[in-house]
Amino acid sequence: xxxxxxxxxxxxxxxxxxxxxxKDIKLNIILQKAVTAKWSRSKKCWYMACNKExxxxxxxxLKGIATLDGKVMRDYFKQNPLDTTIIASNDANGLMxxxxxxxxxxxPIRLCDANAKALTKFNQTLTLKAYSTNTIRTYNSEFSVxxxxxxxxxxxxxxxxxxxxxxxxxxxxxxxxxNTIHSRMNSLKFYYEQVLGMDKFFWEIPxxxxxxxxxxxxxxxxxxxxxxxxxxxxxxxxxYTAYSAGLRVSEVVKIKIADIDSDRMQIRIEAAKGKxxxxxxxxxxxxxxxxxxxxxxxxxxYLFEGMNxxxxxxxxxAQVVFNQQFERIGLPKYFSFHSLRHSYATHxxxxxxxxxxxxxxxxxxxxxxxxxxxxxxxxxxxKIESPLDKILRKNSEDKNGKx
Numbered sequence: 001x002x003x004x005x006x007x008x009x010x011x012x013x014x015x016x017x018x019x020x021x022x023k024d025i026k027l028n029i030i031l032q033k034a035v036t037a038k039w040s041r042s043k044k045c046w047y048m049a050c051n052k053e054x055x056x057x058x059x060x061x062l063k064g065i066a067t068l069d070g071k072v073m074r075d076y077f078k079q080n081p082l083d084t085t086i087i088a089s090n091d092a093n094g095l096m097x098x099x100x101x102x103x104x105x106x107x108p109i110r111l112c113d114a115n116a117k118a119l120t121k122f123n124q125t126l127t128l129k130a131y132s133t134n135t136i137r138t139y140n141s142e143f144s145v146x147x148x149x150x151x152x153x154x155x156x157x158x159x160x161x162x163x164x165x166x167x168x169x170x171x172x173x174x175x176x177x178x179n180t181i182h183s184r185m186n187s188l189k190f191y192y193e194q195v196l197g198m199d200k201f202f203w204e205i206p207x208x209x210x211x212x213x214x215x216x217x218x219x220x221x222x223x224x225x226x227x228x229x230x231x232x233x234x235x236x237x238x239x240y241t242a243y244s245a246g247l248r249v250s251e252v253v254k255i256k257i258a259d260i261d262s263d264r265m266q267i268r269i270e271a272a273k274g275k276x277x278x279x280x281x282x283x284x285x286x287x288x289x290x291x292x293x294x295x296x297x298x299x300x301x302y303l304f305e306g307m308n309x310x311x312x313x314x315x316x317x318a319q320v321v322f323n324q325q326f327e328r329i330g331l332p333k334y335f336s337f338h339s340l341r342h343s344y345a346t347h348x349x350x351x352x353x354x355x356x357x358x359x360x361x362x363x364x365x366x367x368x369x370x371x372x373x374x375x376x377x378x379x380x381x382x383k384i385e386s387p388l389d390k391i392l393r394k395n396s397e398d399k400n401g402k403x
Contacts, residue, residue, distance in 0.1 A: 002027065003320045004062060006055060007072040011040055011047055017054060017073060019046040020314060023307040027066060034061040044308070052077055069320045114154040115147040118191070125195045132275065134250075142180075142187040156196065160204055163188065167205065178208040215342035216335055217376050218326075223343060226326045235321045237286075237293035238304055238313070241267075242337070244283035246344035246362055248273065249337045253313045255303040257294075262287055269363070278363045345370070350379045 002024050009018030019037060021027060028046075031037040035058050037048040048054045055073055062068050111119065122143055126136045147155060149166070158166075170176045170184065185207060192201040218226075223243060230236040242252045251269050259268040265282045272278060290303075299305050304313035315337075322337040341362070348358050359370040 002066040004066045005069040005316050008076050015050045016047040017050050112152045118155050139187040142184040216339045217346045218343045225329050233293050237289050240286045240289045243340040244286040245280040246341050249315045249318050345373045349377045
């Protein structure tokens with residue numbers, strides 16, 4: 001059954017719901033007639049009004065026809081319970097003061113002319129410095145939120161002290177997570193130091209300490225059970241490739257047919273995170289699955305094609321494939337597609353692979369990133385006996401030894 005994913009999308013300066021799925025003529029007709037969705041040539045997806053009523057209507061129309069993945073939209077509506085956007089003015093400190101709310105479909109937020117120009121210059125500099133698409137998207141999103149908060153106050157006029165006040169507002173009023181604040185600080189640092197050339201502008205601004213989160217690892221037994229239970233050949237090939245080579249979701253969906261080197265049993269990962277190419281191993285079992293997959297699906301450019309044969313499979317669709325398959329075997333929902341990569345690295349370590357080789361296979365710049373897996377590996381931990389087990393064992397031995 002086809003999976004249809006919905007998520008927030010800005011189209012023609014208006015908030016809408018983007019609708020994504022693999023090419024399906026039957027679904028195209030349903031979207032046009034039952035949901036009154038429209039096709040966007042620029043975004044290359046279907047879209048509809050951004051409200052719960054439209055999403056519920058879509059869910060009803062797809063019953064028995066396709067699986068609807070609405071997690072992103074459910075999270076969005078939790079954060080925006082009134083389906084609204086904020087209209088703001090400035091308080092005495094130049095920070096946003098909420099006046100009222102209006103429907104998103106009626107009036108999206110506008111920036112003052114000076115801040116609109118700042119955003120344009122910000123994006124131009126990111127592009128000229130050849131930052132990755134994901135970094136540009138993240139920085140642009142965080143900087144846009146900052147500019148919206150300012151109202152008519154210009155970003156260029158801000159001092160270090162006012163930035164501190166804004167970040168304090170993010171901590172105390174907005175209660176943003178440490179990771180979100182780090183992203184926002186990175187975007188602001190880029191604007192003031194890289195765009196405006198204000199060297200050392202952020203030296204006096206402290207960063208929040210990030211929580212140390214251990215990688216979530218799936219056992220070898222669960223991995224095997226999950227992979228062997230896949231019926232759809234494309235989904236099977238996708239997950240086999242991802243786990244067997246320890247790939248990020250953004251890497252596995254972008255693999256081209258020309259990247260598979262069956263003679264050397266390697267896969268070329270091109271322009272991965274940090275714009276680095278690297279070679280990873282091609283497992284024999286994965287090659288066998290890929291050959292069966294190729295004969296049936298006959299991909300032309302990308303190994304895993306999306307709705308359009310010229311486009312690769314979407315990372316979000318790959319995540320849905322993982323969720324659906326591994327939830328069937330009882331894996332908790334906090335595991336994600338990236339857990340396959342964590343599991344690959346941990347299993348290599350437990351099987352005796354040198355940490356330096358694992359670093360190269362994963363494409364890590366810093367060995368410290370790879371060393372995280374030593375904290376979740378059971379290789380050394382399983383040899384340690386708990387004091388409780390030792391006490392109970394000793395007590396049992398003493399009793400059995402008595403006449």
